[in-house]
Amino acid sequence: MMLHDVSWPNDEDLRRGLVTWLDTLPGASWLTVPGQDSNRHRVVVTLLHGNEPSGVKALWHFVQNPPECAVTTHFCLANVKAARYDKPFTTRHFDDKPDMNRCFGKTGEDDSYGVAAEIMARITDLKPEAVVDLHNTSGSSPSFSVSIVDDEKHQQIASLFTERMLCTSVRLGALMEQTTDQSPIVTVECGGAADHAAHEVAQNGLHHFLTAENIFVNHGDFRPLDLLYHPVRVQLKKGLELCYHDRKVDDADLTLPLDIDRHNFGCMAADSMIGWLGEKGLDAMITNDGGGGHPIYALFYEHDGELRLKHASKLFMITTKHHIALSDCLFYMVVD
Template identity: 25%
Template sequence: MLQTYDQIPDELLTCSVSDLAAILGGPALFYLEGQRKPPLFVTVLQHGNEPTGFEAVQAILKKYGGGLLPRAMWLFIGNVAAAKTGERVLPGQLDYNRAWPGTDMPKCAETSLMEDVVSRVTAEPLFASIDLHNNTGCNPHYGCVNVLDTAYLQLASLFSRTVVYFTRPLGVQSAAMAQHVPSVTLECGQAGQYAALTHAIEYLDACLHLHHIPDHPVAPHDIHLLKTMATVKVKAGLSFDFSASGSDICFRTDLDHFNFGLLKSGEAVAQLREGLEMPVFAVDESGADITSDLFVVSSGLLKARNTMIPSMATTNVDVVRQDCLFYVMEEIAMDA
């Protein structure tokens, strides 16, 4: 059940994310007054192991000392139950960032929760929507959009020159909010990194001070725009790891170092158990199976059939099971 507040409990300014479940009692939505309207909508902790967004908001609240923010703000603090134990999502839960309006998941507690949040925050005009995340793999900081319009691209490029456009997975916060207001997902690097927290704080503070989102196109040299063209997952029922421990699949330990670089044709991705055929599957943004376009099994190795640009590759086994092995990108040319 959604908890609602119109002021910040004192404990929220000093607590860790693991304390939030006890303090808030569940997912919570705050409305905080500001010197300017309409409000900014900020979402944090959709995944319990991604604390940087909450820590950045915490720093912003401390900075303004309980006074008026530069701009009013809606704040949604998500999966506090998973944050208590530092897990992305708890067993039996639907991933919060697959549960927003537009999802293809059956109606459940999480989808009802997100419908409630969207209904409340969109009852009056909004300025913009920002959803903050961490990665588990080695990635640059980057922004994501679901609409290729100027305001969305400006909002994303304010965070990073690297911007990703995607339409899947369904049910993500930024796609739901894109129906109402310019929205972005921010990927702030790995949890616990000073640079990740500092960058998130600076971005939020800048957005709170923005008079308006620039309405002129982003200059081509100011943006490196990519599109998600496929999602790669491990087939169900197979064991895998990132070390030589005798699993069905042993992925290379440096797989995440290819993120936003080139995984070249013929490059080995994993060593396979003897006799194992294709252990992964890849689907494009329309849901079509394009595994054979991307991968080949040869001499007991899973190899890249064609050169590709991976993103969000991780060496965290649990995250691979809960989400995916990596996404495959393609560049989008920006007109000069």
Template identity: 35%
Template sequence: MLIDFNEINYLQDPDQYHLKADYDQFLMSICGPTVIDISGKDQTRTRVITTLIHGDESSGLIAIHRWLTGVDSTSRPTTNLRFIFCSPESASQSPRLSHRTLPDGMDLNRCFGKEIDYGYFKRAQIIEQAILDVNPEVVVDLHNTSGFSPAFSVSTAKNEMALSLTSLFCQSLVLSDIRLGALMEQNFGCEAITIECGSSEDAQSHEVAYMGIDKLAQLDDISCCHHKLNVDIYLNPLRLRLKPDTELSYSCTDEGREGVTLCNNIEQHNFGVIRANQMLGWLDDEGLSNLQIIDTEGKNVINKFFTLRDNQLVTKVDLDIFMATKNEVIAKTDCLLYLVPQNFKL
């Protein structure tokens, strides 16, 4: 598919004709990054919501379309809202809403903040500029988790706004110092937060996104909302990753496969406490050398968190894990899961 990386489209207060009958028809009607601006009661402030950075994460699209089709002159949001649909090409690729990227594409959420003026990096720059143009009050980037999981948020800083935005959508906040080139990591002069709404295959995830958008649209002051809901905070997650060229499989038993075999039920552990000595899978003769956990100093600290029991992969300390996935492509190219030691939870 040929892509114009300089393209971006704008719609102001679109009517039903432009929004189409459902989110699927709407998705097929847009080409390239698309900005929808909704006029608020207070024209001096704007809040930004982005979605479809990944084409297989549908909750943002579904929830935004549902919200947009319910807006009329009597139900305007408190402030202006700017919605940005970032990668409709990958989302509309057949079968729709199943491709994270185009077959020959890059992960757009690894391209922000880079001084590279072509391709997906150029698209990221255009999206960044579309956000900066409105001097936003907040930026919320809607995603789905790569496996079945409760909803949670991710921020780079612990502050009142991060806690408040989290509480509009969920009650778990991950404070991350990992820098990967994600939209959330950029400086927009305001709080920028990622909401992982849960699995794209779970209807509850779409409801999480919709209810959060509706609250964000209607509230005047969102800076202290977290006082109405306790927010659990997880500090400085690490990524469990495969070494390059390591084989990966999933099973309920040890079948003696090459590389790493994770337990079939790995996703059930998301946001659950994994106690020390918990078995998560099996390793071949290379043992822990198949895996890596790189800390902030660039050191592989796999031995701090995992050990071997015969050929079983076993936790060494109590852990909280999230984003554990059975999506083999994501597990191989990104990570198997994120982890936080139990004493790093507030």
């Protein structure tokens, strides 16, 4: 077994603090809290990425202020080893291991695939009425949710946490891609890992998720959702050079401004300058919308070495973390 059942933290754990408690865990961990209705279940997954702490910080808040759970609720802390490595909450995943949130519905020799499979086995066995997977964005950002299904159940789960939902066709091996009608799964990106507001999004949303007797009826906890469809994933081709600077870097295939993440979820006009291209021009970049549409030349153009938008667009999940931009993506975008 790679997923360990652990007890709810005790008073001594509380005194020692969250990071010390994480150090006591045997690895990927599963906690169960009885609810008023023991026949119904909900699941909260967090720490699939070790550098995204809002979900586990919200859990720690509820350890100190135990809520009255409406149904039996399960918490999964997935990549505990990465979360506590070196300076806590700075390691997304180890360099020699795959991204755990790219391992669902896939097989591989690494333990990360085994943990993902065991998480899904638990969910399949429990048949929870709802699953949330709590994350942080790699740059400063407002909160949003992501789903592969645009229906009322997924929207209602999302609206407990945030005002925005992205409906995506991109498939990467994320937990939310395993959603079913019986057990809908929604990803919640609470905001930037260093943003205090992101921890509040996780905490407030979880309070509603844990305590609402029925999360699928309209009540005051819901927020109206801004729905965004068919986000496009924008990447630099493997092996190419990315820089962040306030001017074009001659040897780079792409240079992005140091503060590009300030555009997260802002509306950018057509012809807006995104950055600077190198000798390869637009051929340095690739896109993925899950359906083979939106090629790079349909979204951007080059003008005097500058990378510019062809159409008014919203960009999000923009990161200024070099290693994440290269290993994951530069950003996502939705064309207005």
